Amino acid sequence: MMKSMQEWIVLLVIFGIVSLLGNWVGYGTFPVGAIPGMVILILVSLVGMIMQKLIPIDIPSIAYVAIVGVLISMPWMPGSEQIVAMTSSINLLALTTPILAYAGIAIGRSWTDFVKLGWRTIVVASFVMIGTFLGSAIIAEVVLRMQGII
């Protein structure tokens, strides 16, 4: 546990530095000012992952991470305004770019499997994704309208 925690921390810091510099180049936020926000996000991730290890229920760690993030930023939580202000300097898309860069390098190995799939699979897969996306959007639209939210 201690060993893997050290590894997590070092990797999260590497990830954080890359994201902060991407955040600077892409969204014009100078990294120094965004450091506190990044530190908060790294701590939230760590607390969530540690909870997953300590609590003997089989729930993925991202569920804990999300709960911790929501709890510390709820309006009725003391200090939440500062947390929201600090983390808002980290652009969400600046975090996704490094994820997808790692993903691109990783999926190279699945590429040959992908090429073997054949065109019918690609057609079906496209409709699988469009189906779930449009289906969900249509239901959401109907219910949100009935509730008068949109």
Next chain:
Amino acid sequence: MSEVSKNLWKDWRLHALVFGIVLVTEWIGTHEFSVGPGVILLLPMLYAIIIGLALFFTPVVKEKQSKNAEPLIVLGVTLLIAKIGVIIGPSLPQIIEAGPALLLQEFGNLGTIFLALPIAVFLGLKRESIGMTHSVAREPNVGLIMNNYGFNSPEGRGVMAIYIFGTVFGAVFMGLISGFLATISPLHPLSFAMASGIGSGSMMAAASGSLVAAFPSMETEILAFAGASNLLSLSTGLYMSIFIGLPLTEKLYNVLTARRDKKSHVKTGRGA
């Protein structure tokens, strides 16, 4: 994230490559172009996945980097979820208000069965189509199909095919179509935000990212709703598939193939 004791942080080549990719793609920035009434957004993250993939086929990336990159995706998604958590927090009152819509749109995932299964059957796919179209085929669904039918079954091959497509192209595909569909259709951006939560961190990020780029004034709401919906999908998606999705796919498959068999029997004259 599993026990990592391989000292992944020491893979300086991998981190340097990602760093380079991030700087280049963020520097290129977001570009958009119109296709009819819709807008297609090209975002840095989309170039990042393509450049990463292309680099895999150069000597710069070795097998080791590709293997090491996998757990790092999970770690990155953890950080992304932390960010989404602090976006959801302040919007919690709003999300609670929209709760029913958020819960009910989970049924929208069944849209995949009604849209994609007839197409799969029409293209002549057999029982593969059950694995292919019962869900969006993320990890829990692959597990479910393997558990019910086995790894070496037509259903198992089907689910793996969609899983691989989703892994390779899911984020790019969702990133491209979400902005486009949201700009051409009369549906509200918030409805699409909820629909972005399909149960995959990278697809949700890509889909909602495109929405934010298309509707920048609604950024916080879009990200909060997409994030909440994604968490809901992650926690309920498997049960949705077990109790509704998969049985429904089986039923619909039997109906569709019964009709197809009848037709082909008539054609070949064996029906009588």
